[in-house]
Amino acid sequence: MTTTTSLGAAYHPFAGAHVTDPHPFFDGLRAQEPVTFNPVLGMWLVSRYEDVCAVLRDARRFSNRDMLSSGAHLTDEARAILARGYDTRHVLLGMDPPAHTRLRRLMNRGFTRARIAAMAPLIARVTHELVDAFDGHDHADLVEQLAYPLPVHVILGVMGVPEEDVWQIKRWSADWQGLAFEPIPAEDQPAMAEGVLAFQRYCIELIEDRRRGPREDLTSYLVHAEHEGERLTEHELVLAIGASMLSAGHESTTALLANTWKVALEQGWWERLREDRSRLLPFLEEASRWDSVSHGMVRTAVQDVVVGGVELPAGSRLMLLFASANRDEAACPHAAQLDPEREGAARANLTFGRGTHFCLGAPLAKLQFEIATNALLDRLPELRLVDGQDHGVWQSLVLRQMRHLRVAWTPR
Template sequence: MPVTVQKQEETGVPAHATASARCPHLGAQYNPFAGPHVDNPHAFFERLRKEEPVTFSPMLGMWLVSRHEDIVAVLKEPARFSNRDMLASGTHLTDEAKAIFSQGFDTRHVLLGMDPPEHTRLRRLMNRGFTAQRINGMAPLIQQRATELVDTFAGNGHADLVEQLAWPLPAHVILGVMGVPSEDVWKIARWSADLHQLLFEHVPPEQQVEMAQGVRELQRYCIRLIEERRANPREDLTSYLVAVEDDGEALTLDELVMAIGASLLSAGHESTTALMANTWKLALEHGLWEQLRDHRERVPKFLEEASRYDSVAHAMIRTAREDVMVGGVRIPAGARLMLLYAAGSRDESLCPHANRLDVTREKVPQHLTYGRGIHFCLGAPLARLQFQIATNVLLDRLPVLKLVPNQDHGTWQSLVLRQMKHLKVEWSTAQ
């Protein structure tokens, strides 16, 4: 396949051949915040891949990129496509909200919104806290917490797997790993939700001040946690980050606050919640629960296939550093691209019958749920481990499970993540 990201001078396309004239209409139909593109965007994504794989969205002010090949090409070119505007893509802040943010720490220190060489240094230091040995060492904590949570509803005959398992488990796990007291879980989760919404959703002006104050409270909490660990180190990830050095250089206070608050406490649980809930929903919708119960070796593969088939991490954003061609379309310097991971992961070029959920595939192709390249998700191994342990606990305790019919899952979507508020299930307590 030809390389799909090219400098303009390599293509011979004249400067006046504007891309917006070539991709006039499908992008204008896309709304990631409401309607069918939230509940099930895949029919629309299929049209994009076939008809307008690179098209402009006036609503978002971004170019939508939907083919796997084009997305990967962009992700592999950080020198041409920057992350610098990643965290300035959601809410248009009011002056009052901006004033509150200006009193706090700059989001330029969040790993997700950084470019090399700053990103390279910070990522290297944080990677040392997520070694395979450290991740595997978290298994007993995850097993204990998942078992305790399932025990609270296993005898009831019904549950909401989002509210009672997929939401509290990752929150307790990441905060436990960071050394945060369990009684602080819920307020930190609330502040984290404020941060995510302001960064990646369209928050009404009347709600912005309260949410901005929540983000500042999260930052203040992180400062107190950092100061306490400097005085009294423990065997937790916060203590590690406070002490870690690279050639004698430690993380700055700004980097610590953003690494702990935004990259770990906030991002460390919301995406895992969405991943677990959606994967369990797919297993139940497609009649695969009993198959997974009887063939536990398929649980890890099913997670990958479900992530390919319906990625909850549905998009990421990049900014073109120069005039380039993406998928045959001219993208001007400074333009932003919305890389539709959920569309690219179901691209027909990846595997046969890509629109089918198939746990028996000999090999699941590499999907985009965790990204690709230098920004590959730092917490992917921990998310996979939590899913596998929690799923096996459910299969042990609730071997015959079914969805409550005609329920409203309360699905909503930000620019980067699709989530459910509810996943109601039922079973016979006489099994």
Template sequence: MPVTVQKQEETGVPAHAAAALRCPHLGAQYNPFAGPHVENPHPFFEKLRKEEPVTFSPMLNMWLVSRFEDITTILKDPARFSNKDMLGSGTHLTEEAKAILAKGHDTRHVLLGMDPPDHTRLRRLMNRGFTAQRINGMAPFITKMANELVDKFVSDSRADLVEQLAYPLPAYVILGIMGVPSEDVWKIKRWSADWQQLTFEHIPAEKQVEMANGVIEFQQYCVRLIEERRKNPREDLTSYLVAVEDDGEALNMDELVMAIGASMLSAGHESTTALMANTWKLALEHGLWEQLRANRELVPKFCEEASRFDSVQHSMLRTAREDVMVGGVKIPAGSRLMLLYAAGSRDESLCPHANKLDIHREKVPQHLTYGRGTHFCLGAPLARLQFQITTNVLLDRLPELKLVPHQDYGTWQSIVLRQMKHLKVEWTHKV
């Protein structure tokens, strides 16, 4: 149903509360941080799509939107649905943590939390640097890194593909693009986790100060990197961003720190780790490994179908700028909306038998994993390239791969991302 402007009713009750009271209450059951909605949210999402496609979550203080058409309509309408509150979605920060973060750089310049026209300007500049030529030029490096990581466990007959491959590889790749020393990878992974968790998870008060200090250390690292590239530019994306101008105006320090630190070094690898691990798990669970090995043309197609079937980028958020109707439900101005990508990508309106993982679909539909509209994921081509190269390396070198039975994948979920801590596999090693 299209999103239409709706005038607020004169009820004497605050609009947000009144609308929530009128709304059915499946949303009250949703918990994205623990329980069955982390392990396998799809039965609940199917119920939402059929019975309450737009419903209120008291726990999150957000409206859940689960149908494909409603989600895409919102994503394509930044004039009425803002991204500006995107980065205030997780932790309720303590005063001490707020004071520490206030010493850092202005997070209003993070691409993910910006609206046009400011977003348009910054995205245009980043697009110019994040070219297809630059991305495709990373293919030899990705192949080399994937083989070196597999070398470390190929003779062991057992491995954890998250810890030993999907976790380190995307970080090394984004550091290579940015021109950051590879020996700094683990520091950046730790700082990135601090930033992401404070932004999108519920972090206990006693852990917030340490994480906030980690965010400031990360920003200071980015400042030193920026200053070094100003003196000694190289052929890397950091040097490009430092030098680029838009109508004679260069990026200021806040914009540079957010573009390099938050948008690239932080966001540039976490979702790719989740994508690779989850897609390999689906291939092994559904007995598709041998089919992929026999027909490598299926690898990119399977990446898209697996992303549609079980999106690790399970949601994104928007804020209503004005009173609107979404899916027949009145949403007051100022309300937060949680767009359930993982639910929308299994909508039957998107493709037949949407609840089936089908590697042989004639055409995989354009799922929601990478978003839509102005905020379509900048790193989608790089994520796809890493998946395809690394999957082919595994198919070449570990053809008889199997899941270790009865394992704990350590699945966890933030507001926006669903990820596994482990993917243990085994194979018969042939000398």
């Protein structure tokens, strides 16, 4: 029988201990209440790896359709403003097959292995320019000075967006993601909704410019991409460029970079990575499993279902707790231990998603990690965390992030 139980009701997803260190609570969920209701979210928390993967594999019974309307409880005024633009819910992340299959097929061709590899010189140039600004000192904030600016400059450079527009787009992106995934106060929502519309207008102008004169950038590719006579509509282009690329293309990478560096420095792996660079990508995979920045994803049951032995009626919304499932001993023995040399870390890692919604930008995020981390290891080999700092950890519905990662070193 479905019941609201004590552990589910105790979960606070946006503040407090469940954000700064969620794993003790997640351990209890998996052991005692693996599928349980949380009234704050109005969703069922699904915490075990097997149950999460079962839902992710079953697109017929579990829909993505409400994914992009899961965070803020929008006011009537905010809804009215957003209604003047394209429906922001209909992005790749919020679609089901067959519509998702068609759009993903067209977008995949922009993220081939060769295209990703061709982005390396841009990533390296931006990385070294950013490190140049602080390596002559004896301290830095790796979030503010590297993990935050690098991904946005990279994805916007790849898209062909002018340099002078970068920070305005970053602000519009925050508006879009905030309204989708965060509990935004009512008084702040109208201005953020206007920011989403401004972002969409910017994307329309960018699309029209590339129709008139294609360039060697990803925007031009998407505008002119064709497969078996199919092309992206303007609605699809605006949301593909705005949400899937310019917005999602950097926020999650910022979180991934910063948290992986923090884990390496805290857990004594920085020196080992410096000595053996072949360990970089295995370390990224294991560190992102062990302390995932991907809090989870939302699905909606389209019919009566049973998940983890719990009966849920049609319309139930499920919060699939990736960060909890990544620590499930049933899928990854000794999961609470950080072991970059373990076998199968990538197979047990849900940080980049699973199945049809596996992260389109994962290879680009991994390449940025590899290049940026190599640069830090080369130029600041004695890096150490500043003691007693507040990382300013915060969490949206889908992503856990830090505002600060303060480090120090002895100048050469």
